[in-house]
Amino acid sequence: MIRGKKPCAAEASDLVRDIIRNLQKDFRVEFRSRFALNVSVAFAVITTVALSLAAGGVPFTPRVQSMLLWLIIFFSAMNGLSHIFVREEDQGTSLFLRISVSADSIFASKLIYNLVFMVLVLSVITPLFMFFMQVTVRDVAYFTGSVAGGGLSIAAATTIMAAMVAKAGGKGSLFTILSFPVLLPVLWLSILATASSFEPSGHTDYGTLVFLLAFSGFITAISFLLFRYVWQD
Amino acid sequence: MDTNHYTIVARDISKSFGRTRLLRNINVALKTGESLAVTGPNGSGKSTLLMILAGLQKPNRGSVTHASSSEVWRDEWPIHIGYTGPLVTPYEELTAVENIMFAGIGTAAGSRMDALLERFMLADHRDKKTKHYSSGMKQRLKIILSVINDPPILILDEPGTNLDADGKRILRSYLDSVRPGKIIIIATNDPGEEALCGGGIRLG
Numbered sequence: 417m418i419r420g421k422k423p424c425a426a427e428a429s430d431l432v433r434d435i436i437r438n439l440q441k442d443f444r445v446e447f448r449s450r451f452a453l454n455v456s457v458a459f460a461v462i463t464t465v466a467l468s469l470a471a472g473g474v475p476f477t478p479r480v481q482s483m484l485l486w487l488i489i490f491f492s493a494m495n496g497l498s499h500i501f502v503r504e505e506d507q508g509t510s511l512f513l514r515i516s517v518s519a520d521s522i523f524a525s526k527l528i529y530n531l532v533f534m535v536l537v538l539s540v541i542t543p544l545f546m547f548f549m550q551v552t553v554r555d556v557a558y559f560t561g562s563v564a565g566g567g568l569s570i571a572a573a574t575t576i577m578a579a580m581v582a583k584a585g586g587k588g589s590l591f592t593i594l595s596f597p598v599l600l601p602v603l604w605l606s607i608l609a610t611a612s613s614f615e616p617s618g619h620t621d622y623g624t625l626v627f628l629l630a631f632s633g634f635i636t637a638i639s640f641l642l643f644r645y646v647w648q649d
Numbered sequence: 650m651d652t653n654h655y656t657i658v659a660r661d662i663s664k665s666f667g668r669t670r671l672l673r674n675i676n677v678a679l680k681t682g683e684s685l686a687v688t689g690p691n692g693s694g695k696s697t698l699l700m701i702l703a704g705l706q707k708p709n710r711g712s713v714t715h716a717s718s719s720e721v722w723r724d725e726w727p728i729h730i731g732y733t734g735p736l737v738t739p740y741e742e743l744t745a746v747e748n749i750m751f752a753g754i755g756t757a758a759g760s761r762m763d764a765l766l767e768r769f770m771l772a773d774h775r776d777k778k779t780k781h782y783s784s785g786m787k788q789r790l791k792i793i794l795s796v797i798n799d800p801p802i803l804i805l806d807e808p809g810t811n812l813d814a815d816g817k818r819i820l821r822s823y824l825d826s827v828r829p830g831k832i833i834i835i836a837t838n839d840p841g842e843e844a845l846c847g848g849g850i851r852l853g
Binding site for chain 2: 433437438441444448449452508509511512514515516518544591
């Protein structure tokens, strides 16, 4: 006898249980290899130091500083954000994952993982960049909001892209190319918002931060609805 | 052991990949206590048929129905099916115990784990990362992963692959012991495993 859909409370409880199981597994696997985090942090450090040396102490304008910061964030993150799904395909574990936990919980746990990864990457890149590039932040709250909002949007949008690229048998380079047009509005607004927080008379438009949050929410909702079709077909 | 009765019915299953027609009008009907061996040469579609029966692939035509004498929520069907095959790979960075805890649901899985590790002779290697396992040990672990939730439907694709004589003996004795309470479907070309099953389909 097959009953229809489970009651919401029971379904939510199963979802949370599966998300926790999958997160524990992902963090354990990543902690033991530390591949993605090491590559991203190494990229960030090398690029920031190289830029600082190339500049030779000459100060950049706030707009250029903001552009450079987001370029480093974008490419550092791209090295690691796809890893969470590509690794499952490369190591042949995706079928084991698929038969062990539900598609919804896989998406939710991978999204949480990518958000944590993004927070770690941002917390390394941002102070490093400010130190080496001698950046002065005029509006700390707005700067923090723009970096957090941009980072959140990048992590949210790239999680579903990573699943698609992994299922298509693609590697990191394909992921960066496919993600770029999707992330273009996010990068554009993040650069403008971060530049405003650097400028002495910068106009801080909190609507930009609201857009970044709305973008994250919208793309997460759409991704959550579509993920099972990407994952199972 | 689950005392409910389960059935799996596949009607007119056909599957093609491009122009290659792999399966044509396959019919299967099994209930708890029954078992089926799917045999055939390499590339005849054994693995594809098992994945379809497990609900992991969709047929081009036909349908697969799983049913139970008790009420089962639609979303819960996957945990009532234990599947393993050549494409199922445990996480190499995790130990056997960590892989089993990931696949197992609830406290019952935890209590079954020790007995299964003992039975499949992996108890001494339980805390070793599976990347250090031999292919035979990995196969034993894969079988444990498929049965850790004590599923009433067991679908095993070439379960004897890479197993030594001891491993095959343990697998046969395990399958023999659980057969009365389960539906067992095995894809195999091993006459010993084939003999464990009540019926068979030959593909190709």
